[in-house]
Amino acid sequence: MGHSASRAVAAICDSGSSGEVAYRLEPHGSGTRFTYDHTGFTGAGGFFMAKLLGTVRTKMLTKGLPAVLNDLDDQGNLRPESPLNPKRP
Numbered sequence: 813m814g815h816s817a818s819r820a821v822a823a824i825c826d827s828g829s830s831g832e833v834a835y836r837l838e839p840h841g842s843g844t845r846f847t848y849d850h851t852g853f854t855g856a857g858g859f860f861m862a863k864l865l866g867t868v869r870t871k872m873l874t875k876g877l878p879a880v881l882n883d884l885d886d887q888g889n890l891r892p893e894s895p896l897n898p899k900r901p
Contacts, residue, residue: 834847846873
């Protein structure tokens with residue numbers, strides 16, 4: 813990705829009607845491991861919701877997140893030339 817990730821350890825959890833969401837950043841080798849858990853789906857509706865969200869999340873983590881990380885400078889800000897910057901009218 814062009815730069816090494818900062819080492820951090822954090823957990824952010826949100827419990828709601830669709831289960832519990834946890835994000836973790838942990839040191840891993842010379843970088844950082846990002847772990848995302850969304851648990852608590854139950855029954856047939858929960859099964860289908862988990863499948864749908866799993867597909868969306870996979871795309872987000874394999875395409876969206878790497879694109880954002882590649883456009884960050886060493887301070888964690890979007891580079892001025894990044895296409896991800898908000899468009900101004």
